[in-house]
Amino acid sequence: MGAVTRSLRVPAWVAGLVPLLLVAAAVAVFAALDAPGIGERVGPPVEELAVERTVLAPGSIELTLRNDGPDAVTVAQVVVNDAFAQFEGAAQPIGRLQTATVRVQQPWVEGEAYEVALVTASGGTVVHEIPAAVETPHADAGFFGLMALLGVYVGVIPVALGMLWLPWLRRIPPAWLRVLMALTIGLLAFLGVDAAFEGFELAAEGSQAFGGAALVLVGAGVAYLLLSGVSAWLSRRAAGASGTRLALLIATGIGLHNLGEGVAIGAAYSAGALALGAFLVVGFALHNTTEGLAIVAPIARQRTTLPRLAALGLLAGGPAVLGAWIGAGAYTPSIAALLFGFGAGAIVQVIITLLPSLRDDDGRVLHPGAVAGMLGGIGLMFATGLLVAA
Amino acid sequence: MAELTRRGLIAGGVPLVAAAGALVHGSAARGHAAQHGHAGAHGNGGHANFRDHVAVDHVANGFDPHELVRDFDWGTTRRLPTGRVLREWTLNAIDKEIEVMPGVKFAAWTYNGRIPGPTLRAREGERLRITFNNGSAHPHTIHFHGIHPAEMDGVPGIGAGQIEPGGSTVYEFDALPAGLHLYHCHVRPLAEHIAKGLYGAFIVDPEDGREDADELVMVMNGFDTNFDRANEVYAANTVGFAYMDRPITAKLGELVRVYIVNVLEYDLINSFHLHGNLFDYYPTGTSRTPAELTDTVMLCQGQRGIAEWRFAHPGQYMFHAHQSEFTELGWQGIFEVS
Numbered sequence: 001m002g003a004v005t006r007s008l009r010v011p012a013w014v015a016g017l018v019p020l021l022l023v024a025a026a027v028a029v030f031a032a033l034d035a036p037g038i039g040e041r042v043g044p045p046v047e048e049l050a051v052e053r054t055v056l057a058p059g060s061i062e063l064t065l066r067n068d069g070p071d072a073v074t075v076a077q078v079v080v081n082d083a084f085a086q087f088e089g090a091a092q093p094i095g096r097l098q099t100a101t102v103r104v105q106q107p108w109v110e111g112e113a114y115e116v117a118l119v120t121a122s123g124g125t126v127v128h129e130i131p132a133a134v135e136t137p138h139a140d141a142g143f144f145g146l147m148a149l150l151g152v153y154v155g156v157i158p159v160a161l162g163m164l165w166l167p168w169l170r171r172i173p174p175a176w177l178r179v180l181m182a183l184t185i186g187l188l189a190f191l192g193v194d195a196a197f198e199g200f201e202l203a204a205e206g207s208q209a210f211g212g213a214a215l216v217l218v219g220a221g222v223a224y225l226l227l228s229g230v231s232a233w234l235s236r237r238a239a240g241a242s243g244t245r246l247a248l249l250i251a252t253g254i255g256l257h258n259l260g261e262g263v264a265i266g267a268a269y270s271a272g273a274l275a276l277g278a279f280l281v282v283g284f285a286l287h288n289t290t291e292g293l294a295i296v297a298p299i300a301r302q303r304t305t306l307p308r309l310a311a312l313g314l315l316a317g318g319p320a321v322l323g324a325w326i327g328a329g330a331y332t333p334s335i336a337a338l339l340f341g342f343g344a345g346a347i348v349q350v351i352i353t354l355l356p357s358l359r360d361d362d363g364r365v366l367h368p369g370a371v372a373g374m375l376g377g378i379g380l381m382f383a384t385g386l387l388v389a390a
Numbered sequence: 391m392a393e394l395t396r397r398g399l400i401a402g403g404v405p406l407v408a409a410a411g412a413l414v415h416g417s418a419a420r421g422h423a424a425q426h427g428h429a430g431a432h433g434n435g436g437h438a439n440f441r442d443h444v445a446v447d448h449v450a451n452g453f454d455p456h457e458l459v460r461d462f463d464w465g466t467t468r469r470l471p472t473g474r475v476l477r478e479w480t481l482n483a484i485d486k487e488i489e490v491m492p493g494v495k496f497a498a499w500t501y502n503g504r505i506p507g508p509t510l511r512a513r514e515g516e517r518l519r520i521t522f523n524n525g526s527a528h529p530h531t532i533h534f535h536g537i538h539p540a541e542m543d544g545v546p547g548i549g550a551g552q553i554e555p556g557g558s559t560v561y562e563f564d565a566l567p568a569g570l571h572l573y574h575c576h577v578r579p580l581a582e583h584i585a586k587g588l589y590g591a592f593i594v595d596p597e598d599g600r601e602d603a604d605e606l607v608m609v610m611n612g613f614d615t616n617f618d619r620a621n622e623v624y625a626a627n628t629v630g631f632a633y634m635d636r637p638i639t640a641k642l643g644e645l646v647r648v649y650i651v652n653v654l655e656y657d658l659i660n661s662f663h664l665h666g667n668l669f670d671y672y673p674t675g676t677s678r679t680p681a682e683l684t685d686t687v688m689l690c691q692g693q694r695g696i697a698e699w700r701f702a703h704p705g706q707y708m709f710h711a712h713q714s715e716f717t718e719l720g721w722q723g724i725f726e727v728s
Binding site for chain 2: 120122
């Protein structure tokens with residue numbers, strides 16, 4: 001092979017360029033022949049509008065639309081609950097991937113359901129449901145402060161509380177600790193699956209032009225690779241301190257998960273669903289307490305410092321605050337799907353890293369204790385998850 | 391109660407609970423009272439609810455609901471050797487895009503390029519001859535309500551049957567009985583052939599005529615623009631809110647006679663309701679004695695009737711379907727009485 005290349009005396013860069021030029025030529029010929037076999041599309045235009053954001057103010061419903069389809073879409077009229085409504089905005093056709101905002105004059109009533117149908121110029125309708133109307137909070141400093149408080153309640157505090165198991169963990173036999181590590185894996189597995197499914201559901205709702213469900217997988221892949229890279233880097237720097245490394249990884253994975261959770265909380269608050277109130281926050285908090293346990297399990301046999309523990313707790317819980325801000329301020333289903341995918345990928349990476357630490361004296365990973373621990377972890381998450389779903 | 395998951399929360403897919411969760415709910419409780427006030431700033435005085443500053447292009451459509459409401463087509467007449475009057479019309483089926491609400495084009499099938507088709511008007515006992523040319527890309531007929539021989543019924547398989555694209559036929563029968571009828575295409579699928587616009591009013595005046603009046607025709611219809619077999623816009627004479635933006639004028643004390651025809655598809659019934667008055671109602675217009683004095687009548691698909699009244703006070707009086715949904719989706723208008 002090498003001999004052939006040499007005999008032609010072609011520089012390497014030319015060899016690399018030739019296929020590229022051939023591809024360009026093929027495309028040019030195809031275009032010059034007016035795309036034979038494809039030609040002009042027949043039939044009515046494909047009209048796809050995704051509603052990316054809904055803002056409710058007294059007497060008005062504002063929708064931010066994105067054109068997901070291949071053709072420009074003109075919003076001709078708006079119908080709210082089977083009645084034509086006055087509105088402004090989106091006066092021009094919306095091009096592919098462009099966004100537009102329509103503000104509908106609608107004397108809506110708190111807590112009631114609304115169906116907003118956008119009638120396009122060809123008579124098609126794009127229907128957007130508002131299951132329970134609640135005024136969208138103003139994104140001022142006070143609001144972001146409230147979101148931060150919520151993030152601390154559901155993220156930082158429960159994780160910190162969970163970490164208080166550390167002194168107890170230090171006194172139990174190694175076999176028990178392995179069971180607790182397995183429990184951690186069970187917890188994480190549950191969270192990972194949960195995050196992935198939530199991501200897929202959100203992706204189906206959002207703009208499909210950005211990849212839809214693929215966004216979740218892309219997010220998961222990116223998180224997995226990033227965490228693997230960080231892990232490899234850490235293992236080189238902190239050889240021997242594998243417990244700390246594991247704790248750091250778990251904290252990071254949980255942190256990314258809590259970022260998604262924060263997005264959910266912020267978005268729910270914007271949508272008014274958090275009117276369900278403290279009950280929900282308490283549910284989330286209990287659910288997250290187990291995450292603190294997961295973080296400290298790997299460092300039960302090691303010395304550590306309070307600042308280090310605090311840092312781990314913040315790493316795991318803090319992103320809930322950031323997520324709540326994103327969810328409340330710049331929420332779109334597509335961004336949320338990506339972030340949930342991110343969380344799921346991070347968790348998968350952490351589980352794979354944790355698995356070797358389950359090995360018992362015989363070198364088995366899935367020994368009875370580990371299996372029991374994992375099942376216990378899944379069960380615990382399921383049970384505390386019911387609190388959220390109550 | 392619906393299930394509540396984080397996912398459900400994001401969609402907001404949960405009924406609201408007036409939770410005592412003061413922890414998170416405190417600031418959200420502010421400012422709710424204002425939401426109950428109705429937005430008062432309607433661009434056109436709260437009349438039509440279409441987007442502001444947009445209107446149907448009546449010129450492009452080829453007809454204006456305001457002209458159509460008083461447009462009665464008497465056709466052309468000549469005397470037969472027997473001395474009877476022969477009244478003739480030509481109706482052409484034409485496929486045509488019609489703007490049925492501002493900015494929304496509908497691929498319609500029409501008689502003579504308009505929806506509803508011409509209001510054909512004759513006198514009892516005359517001989518009627520309607521030449522039908524099918525210029526549409528689809529087979530059509532004209533099926534007249536009234537009394538006529540079977541082969542003039544305009545249904546597939548009987549007489550001339552369905553008229554293929556490019557084809558023609560002549561429907562000929564006597565103008566019987568006096569009353570308010572309608573005509574429409576009778577090719578299957580029926581709902582589609584009617585809902586796309588192939589219909590019109592058909593009036594047979596009694597031999598001795600009716601009392602002089604300001605006469606109007608209102609064909610109650612609707613358009614399914616997204617093909618889900620439910621209408622997106624409702625109207626009398628095709629364009630929703632047309633008589634809200636520009637009221638129909640009426641004179642104080644003068645007899646008003648409205649020929650009401652319901653050709654609405656995809657909904658079981660339609661109705662006509664008048665504000666500030668009651669009217670004498672003559673179902674199908676076949677009896678000269680009113681069936682009732684009312685302000686609201688209900689009509690099934692294909693049903694029709696004549697309403698007569700005199701305005702006792704000047705001012706603006708609404709008329710509309712008393713199904714609020716139809717009203718809000720376009721079927722409403724105003725009489726301006728002076």
